Amino acid sequence: MDHLTERKTGSKEIFKGKVVHLVVDQVDLPNGHQSTREVVRHPGAVAIIALNKEGKLLLVRQYRYALGKIIYEIPAGKLEPGENPDDSALRELEEETGFRCEKIDQIASFYSSPGFSNEQLTIYFTDTLTNGSQHLDDDEFLEVSAVDLEEAVQMVQDHRINDAKTVYAVQYLQLRKHQK
Amino acid sequence: MDHLTERKTGSKEIFKGKVVHLVVDQVDLPNGHQSTREVVRHPGAVAIIALNKEGKLLLVRQYRYALGKIIYEIPAGKLEPGENPDDSALRELEEETGFRCEKIDQIASFYSSPGFSNEQLTIYFTDTLTNGSQHLDDDEFLEVSAVDLEEAVQMVQDHRINDAKTVYAVQYLQLRKHQK
Numbered sequence: 001m002d003h004l005t006e007r008k009t010g011s012k013e014i015f016k017g018k019v020v021h022l023v024v025d026q027v028d029l030p031n032g033h034q035s036t037r038e039v040v041r042h043p044g045a046v047a048i049i050a051l052n053k054e055g056k057l058l059l060v061r062q063y064r065y066a067l068g069k070i071i072y073e074i075p076a077g078k079l080e081p082g083e084n085p086d087d088s089a090l091r092e093l094e095e096e097t098g099f100r101c102e103k104i105d106q107i108a109s110f111y112s113s114p115g116f117s118n119e120q121l122t123i124y125f126t127d128t129l130t131n132g133s134q135h136l137d138d139d140e141f142l143e144v145s146a147v148d149l150e151e152a153v154q155m156v157q158d159h160r161i162n163d164a165k166t167v168y169a170v171q172y173l174q175l176r177k178h179q180k
Numbered sequence: 181m182d183h184l185t186e187r188k189t190g191s192k193e194i195f196k197g198k199v200v201h202l203v204v205d206q207v208d209l210p211n212g213h214q215s216t217r218e219v220v221r222h223p224g225a226v227a228i229i230a231l232n233k234e235g236k237l238l239l240v241r242q243y244r245y246a247l248g249k250i251i252y253e254i255p256a257g258k259l260e261p262g263e264n265p266d267d268s269a270l271r272e273l274e275e276e277t278g279f280r281c282e283k284i285d286q287i288a289s290f291y292s293s294p295g296f297s298n299e300q301l302t303i304y305f306t307d308t309l310t311n312g313s314q315h316l317d318d319d320e321f322l323e324v325s326a327v328d329l330e331e332a333v334q335m336v337q338d339h340r341i342n343d344a345k346t347v348y349a350v351q352y353l354q355l356r357k358h359q360k
Contacts, residue, residue, distance in 0.1 A: 004243040004250055004321050014195050015202060019296045020218040022195060022202055027245060035319045037245040038200040040220060045295070063184040064294040065207060065217040070184050071294060078295070108336075110344045112293045114244040114251060115225070115258070116199045119293055121344070139215045141184050156288075164290045164301070164344050171351040178358045 003030050006037070019078070042119035046089040047076035049107070049169045050099065051127040056146035057173065058097050058129075059166070063141065072145075072155065073163045076121075085122040093126070097144045098134035101126040107172070112164065121165060125172075149173050183210050186217070199258070222299035226269040227256035229287070229349045230279065231307040236326035237353065238277050238309075239346070243321065252325075252335065253343045256301075265289075265302040273306070277324050278314035281306040287352070292344065301345060305352075329353050 010026035021041040029035050050058040059072045077092035079085065086106065094100050104126040112119045136142065147155065152170045155161040161170065190206035201221040209215055230238040239252045257272035259265065266286065274280050284306040292299045316322065327335065332350045335341040341350065 004241070004323070006243055006245050015204075015218075017204065017218045018216070020202060020220060022200060024195075024197065025245070029319055030243075030321045033319070036198070038195075038197045039246045040200060040296075061184070063186055063210075064291075065186050065205070066219045066296055066298045067291060067294055068298075071291070073294070076295075108347065109339065110342045110347050111244075111247060111251070112344050113297065113299055114247055114253070114343055115256075116220075116246055117293065117297075118246045118248075139209055139213070141210045143184070159289065162290045163294055164292050164348070167288065167290050168344070168348060168351070171348070171355060174355055175351060175358075178355075 005030065006035075009034070038116060040117040040119075042078075042117050043081070044079045044085065044120045044122070045076060045112075046079065046085050046092055046122050046124060047074050047165045047169070048089050048093045048104070049074055049123065049125045049172060050093060050097070050101070050129060052099075052129055052146050054146070054148075055127070056148050057152050057169065058099070059145050059147060059152075059161075060096055061143045061145060071163055072161050072166060074166050074169045076165060089122070089124040094132040095135055095137075096142060098132055099129040100132035102128035102130060104128075108168075123165065123168065123172075149177065185210065186215075189214070218296060220297040220299075222258075222297050223261070224259045224265065224300045224302070225256060225292075226259065226265050226272055226302050226304065227254050227345045227349070228269050228273045228284070229254055229303065229305045229352060230273060230277065230281070230309060232279075232309055232326050234326070234328075235307070236328050237332050237349065238279070239325050239327060239332075240276055241323045241325060251343055252341050253346050254349045256345060269302070269304040274312040275315055275317075276320075276322060278312055279309040280312035282308035282310060284308075288348070303345065303348065303352075329357065
């Protein structure tokens, strides 16, 4: 064991729900002491930076119960069991926005909250949208809109956009513009 | 109730640990149906984009038990009870890296994972570091390093940096350079 790694010595499942799977593990710390680690296990998620024919960014507006308010986000969703991220991205894009796309690129992948969860978010980009059909989950309610980059930057600045992956998306589009 | 908002009709606490506080609520959906929502309540966190005298970005390398591996992150930590984010940023910066700073600016605030948690992360920037003293928590083990922007961009591209707030930090520094 190196000087940073922790080693599991026991594990207890606390809860397994629709979204959250919580375990509490016993660990040996690098200094030989014992501690516990609380982990929210997550299947992984995808999010899509999608530009429509006018070059505007697709946003979905939905109530997030954990926050108690309606926020703007890029289209996103959890992986289904056994699903690979590429398929999930195409599925979530069409389910949430009603758009398909001809070509989609994986541009990034990162951990949302490594202090307590293994949630890994894979981000995609597309600007080749074609018409499909929206079909939301039974407990999913949202509105689709599209904003140009200037408006999106303003929305980040005045905190109308306050979701990590969507802030990332706006930065990505700003950098993409500089690099063109 | 508007056409997106969900209304709590009941709540049950499942677990309250050192980090994770899990509740499962009963809700009325906008269409009148009932459902449940699993929420990981979080005290909020701060993270600091800190450039040293050579203009290099401070990174901490630590084992993240939830991921089962060592990753690079910008310095960060949870708010203590009653603590405001500004004080927390100064505290975490010094505790983790051994640096104080003369001036620190709040530059962004966003939700890490709004699908199941209310964790709000507030991001700070400083380039006025002075020497202080590192003092880690009892169960905290990490190494501090510093990388220039070019190296940090490369680390994002080859996934050596794969933490959301640190990817945000690197994009922020890239945009800052373009805007200078």
